[in-house]
Amino acid sequence: xxxxxxxxxxxxxxxxxxxxxxxxxxxxxxxxxxxxxxxxxxxxxxxxxxxxxxxxxxxxxxxxxxxxxxxxxxxxxxxxxxxxxxxxxxxxxxxxxxxxxxxxxxxxxxxxxxxxxxxxxxxxxxxxxxxxxxxxxxxxxxxxxxxxxxxxxxxxxxxxxxxxxxxxxxxxxxxxxxxxxxxxxxxxxxxxxxxxxxxxxxxxxxxxxxxxxxxxxxxxxxxxxxxxxxxxxxxxxxxxxxxxxxxxxxxxxxxxxxxxxxxxxxxxxxxxxxxxxxxxxxxxxxxxxxxxxxxxxxxxxxxxxxxxxxxxxxxxxxxxxxxxxxxxxxxxxxxxxxxxxxxxxxxxxxxxxxxxxxxxxxxxxxxxxxxxxxxxxxxxxxxxxxxxxxxxxxxxxxxxxxxxxxxxxxxxxxxxxxxxxxxxxxxxxxxxxxxxxxxxxxxxxxxxxxxxxxx
Amino acid sequence: xxxxxxxxxxxxxxxxxxxxxxxxxxxxxxxxxxxxxxxxxxxxxxxxxxxxxxxxxxxxxxxxxxxxxxxxxxxxxxxxxxxxxxxxxxxxxxxxxxxxxxxxxxxxxxxxxxxxxxxxxxxxxxxxxxxxxxxxxxxxxxxxxxxxxxxxxxxxxxxx
Numbered sequence: 001x002x003x004x005x006x007x008x009x010x011x012x013x014x015x016x017x018x019x020x021x022x023x024x025x026x027x028x029x030x031x032x033x034x035x036x037x038x039x040x041x042x043x044x045x046x047x048x049x050x051x052x053x054x055x056x057x058x059x060x061x062x063x064x065x066x067x068x069x070x071x072x073x074x075x076x077x078x079x080x081x082x083x084x085x086x087x088x089x090x091x092x093x094x095x096x097x098x099x100x101x102x103x104x105x106x107x108x109x110x111x112x113x114x115x116x117x118x119x120x121x122x123x124x125x126x127x128x129x130x131x132x133x134x135x136x137x138x139x140x141x142x143x144x145x146x147x148x149x150x151x152x153x154x155x156x157x158x159x160x161x162x163x164x165x166x167x168x169x170x171x172x173x174x175x176x177x178x179x180x181x182x183x184x185x186x187x188x189x190x191x192x193x194x195x196x197x198x199x200x201x202x203x204x205x206x207x208x209x210x211x212x213x214x215x216x217x218x219x220x221x222x223x224x225x226x227x228x229x230x231x232x233x234x235x236x237x238x239x240x241x242x243x244x245x246x247x248x249x250x251x252x253x254x255x256x257x258x259x260x261x262x263x264x265x266x267x268x269x270x271x272x273x274x275x276x277x278x279x280x281x282x283x284x285x286x287x288x289x290x291x292x293x294x295x296x297x298x299x300x301x302x303x304x305x306x307x308x309x310x311x312x313x314x315x316x317x318x319x320x321x322x323x324x325x326x327x328x329x330x331x332x333x334x335x336x337x338x339x340x341x342x343x344x345x346x347x348x349x350x351x352x353x354x355x356x357x358x359x360x361x362x363x364x365x366x367x368x369x370x371x372x373x374x375x376x377x378x379x380x381x382x383x384x385x386x387x388x389x390x391x392x393x394x395x396x397x398x399x400x401x402x403x404x405x406x407x408x409x410x411x412x413x414x415x416x417x418x419x420x421x422x423x424x425x426x427x428x429x430x431x432x433x434x435x436x437x438x439x440x441x442x443x444x445x446x447x448x449x450x451x452x453x454x455x
Numbered sequence: 456x457x458x459x460x461x462x463x464x465x466x467x468x469x470x471x472x473x474x475x476x477x478x479x480x481x482x483x484x485x486x487x488x489x490x491x492x493x494x495x496x497x498x499x500x501x502x503x504x505x506x507x508x509x510x511x512x513x514x515x516x517x518x519x520x521x522x523x524x525x526x527x528x529x530x531x532x533x534x535x536x537x538x539x540x541x542x543x544x545x546x547x548x549x550x551x552x553x554x555x556x557x558x559x560x561x562x563x564x565x566x567x568x569x570x571x572x573x574x575x576x577x578x579x580x581x582x583x584x585x586x587x588x589x590x591x592x593x594x595x596x597x598x599x600x601x602x603x604x605x606x607x608x609x610x611x612x613x614x615x
Contacts, residue, residue, distance in 0.1 A: 022573065025527065027478040027488035035478035035486050037527035037538060038605065060612050070485045074476070078573070081581035083490070136489070137510030138584050241571050246607060249534035253608025276572050300572045 007133035021078035021301035028064035088128035109227040114247035177207035228280040277302035351449040472563030479517035493557035507586035536605035549592035
């Protein structure tokens with residue numbers, strides 16, 4: 001039995017070469033001696049002496065490899081520009097299993113994001129033994145050595161401490177994203193939660209963006225975030241701009257020659273317009289989807305495998321804490337509320353029109369869109385009660401038990417919906433304020449006369 | 456000799472800020488790749504491209520053994536790609552004109568890479584690692600025999 005190869009430079013030392021930040025090249029050779037080169041978006045590191053290449057377009061390489069299993073790949077470290085030669089020998093092709101699934105999920109996510117789901121089909125992952133890995137030439141002195149993450153445990157400990165002090169979902173969400181920034185330098189993050197039907201995700205909290213994006217939605221199963229949510233798998237994209245450019249190159253060829261499956265639209269990714277690096281982390285509790293944590297960076301290759309491992313741990317703690325807060329919120333809801341402030345005392349003589357559209361439960365204030373869906377329906381109910389009785393204080397429990405709202409019995413997202421509503425109001429309307437008085441109780445402050453219209 | 460094998464589109468592509476890779480193989484059909492710099496079509500239809508001497512030892516041995524060579528060109532801006540296959544005609548030490556051409560190409564490549572988020576310092580270091588500091592380059596002249604469209608998609612691999 002052959003001994004496993006021992007590359008001169010261990011693959012683990014050049015892990016960032018396998019993030020897909022800088023394209024690689026594979027050189028193969030036909031049996032007649034003609035060399036062939038093909039550019040690769042990404043080379044996947046499988047273990048200490050194997051790499052995997054996704055088998056999609058490089059047919060000439062595939063043909064050559066069947067005739068002559070030797071190949072050479074050049075990879076590049078994105079943080080330094082150091083290049084490495086990997087001498088390879090084709091071993092086998094896998095069409096199922098862990099490695100295939102991981103690579104397929106990533107490809108599916110990018111394909112969905114760029115509207116190429118009918119074009120990008122992973123036929124297999126070709127596994128190559130790495131016979132050697134070495135510098136292409138001069139191993140230059142590095143001034144930008146990789147920063148070891150020796151303080152990760154300390155940062156994790158501090159993170160747990162910070163999020164454990166939050167007693168309600170609202171402050172927990174904000175504190176979590178702030179702590180990710182302060183402790184791990186993840187400066188752009190947002191958190192999405194699923195709707196009641198588990199069909200869409202909506203942004204409930206964000207950190208580090210010019211506009212909060214609260215309320216923005218993606219379909220579960222569509223795009224990088226939607227695929228991560230549906231597959232319940234972390235997806236890490238190192239250079240979205242390159243992936244988009246690659247997809248557009250294929251798209252223009254398909255459009256020009258009319259071959260391949262039907263094209264879909266490109267999907268806009270929420271968050272940074274210049275978001276090169278994306279780390280999308282499902283938050284799961286007993287395999288149920290509680291939310292999705294999305295980290296972004298304008299720097300290509302910002303998130304490494306170590307960040308993925310770290311966020312896997314963080315997501316488990318977020319899930320546990322979110323589940324606990326949901327349970328506390330439901331079990332400790334207040335039934336009776338305090339007397340209300342009198343109706344008709346406004347701090348402004350101006351009036352505004354609030355329109356409710358039954359078709360999609362959307363609410364517009366003076367023709368400006370506020371919210372739709374379950375949150376819209378809840379808000380309309382509160383406004384109508386306030387308009388009729390002057391009440392300003394409400395309990396979560398009475399909302400939950402209100403049969404006219406048709407909230408689901410189990411796993412309702414009431415607290416998430418109320419947080420979304422509060423934040424949308426805070427961003428878009430200065431005369432309607434919804435605040436959390438105590439656990440399970442909210443207060444509606446109406447500072448202007450309202451004209452309510454239901455359409 | 457292959458007069459005018461390159462059309463204007465590919466000629467313009469060759470002389471722009473594209474990524475350039477050269478592929479060769481040895482007598483045992485073991486392939487070898489290296490980054491190329493400053494590709495240019497000459498008046499007689501051959502192509503000149505420079506490689507770093509230290510990084511290119513095996514490539515030069517391969518060219519001396521069998522002359523078979525391929526050049527892959529890829530635009531960082533839109534992933535347009537071509538491959539030119541041919542036979543090596545000559546290997547000489549790079550002259551001042553070659554070095555000047557290489558530096559122009561390096562700068563154009565850096566600008567293209569910067570536009571998609573790769574830092575200038577990364578490409579500058581990649582270049583130095585390839586060619587040394589100060590650069591020691593050799594110029595490979597080869598006769599193109601076939602050109603292939605390699606832009607990813609349904610027509611990738613088609614001969615032009």
